[in-house]
Amino acid sequence: MRIKGKETDMKTMEEYLKLPYTIEMIQQSDGSWFVGIKELPGCMSQGDTPEEAVAMIHDAMRAWLEVALEDGIPIPEPQVDEEYSGRFMVRVPRGLHRQLVHTADLQGVSLNAYCIAVLAQSLGQPVEGNQAFAGLADAIVRLLKGAGVDIKEDQSLEENLANWMNKELEDINTLLQIGKTEEALSELIYLSKGLQKAGKKSPFFQFLAKFSSFARQILSTRSQNQPVVEIRAPVPNKIS
Secondary structure, eight states: OOOBOSSSBOOOHHHHHTSOOOEEEEEOTTSOEEEEETTSTTOEEEESSHHHHHHHHHHHHHHHHHHHHHHTOOOOOOOOGGGOOSOOOOOOOHHHHHHHHHHHHHTTSOHHHHHHHHHHHHTTOOOOTTGGGHHHHHHHHHHHHHTTOOOOTTSOHHHHHHHHHHHHHHHHHHHHHTTOHHHHHHHHHHHHHHHHHHTTTOHHHHHHHHHHHHHHHHHHTTSSSOOOOOOOOOOOSSOO
16 A cells, blocks of 8 residues: 655555665774665664674664654655766775685686675675676686687577587587597587586586586497596686
8 A cells, every 4th residue: 555645655665675775884993883774864773794784774774664654754765776877986994805806706706796796685686687697607708709609799698608509519419420429529528628617617517517528438438449538527726
């Protein structure tokens, strides 16, 4: 049910909670975190950690909106996205900067992509675009470019990858059908090496690389001169 205010047609509680309100956080001298909603005067809280502060402000925001809706008080809404460029500068302690870079490297994503994901998740918002799978997207681009494939802009990365892999598998199958097992094995080795390189950026491609290694072993048994060798996809300790 909507509540008619003096100057505006109020939304429901859930509609307000879905709006992109601005959460402001400041670390206090005692190490705790003060947090408030910029657009809602008096809506504030605090927590011992940033995560606790965000959880507390969500509860405070719900209570603030509940009172405003019951009393018919006009509720300010966030400013429209057109007023923001999508870029801003944040100064952080060196230790935090180092930790963010290290964690982003471990997850195989850029620092920018990692910070976007962390900020969106802390606000309870979905991660936009491919940021949640930035490591996978980067791995696809590296794999296709390494194979000399022209990425088609009118297709998604998933479609580009599927088209290339389907073609590679069709070529291997054709060679097998005409009895050219050695040539098919060479093509599979080429595909496997590309997947191993992409595996440095994405666990998904690490799995595909291992799968292709098993396929190589099976195919090797069909070749008279090719010994069966166990090949493992590398799992890097640090992502470059």
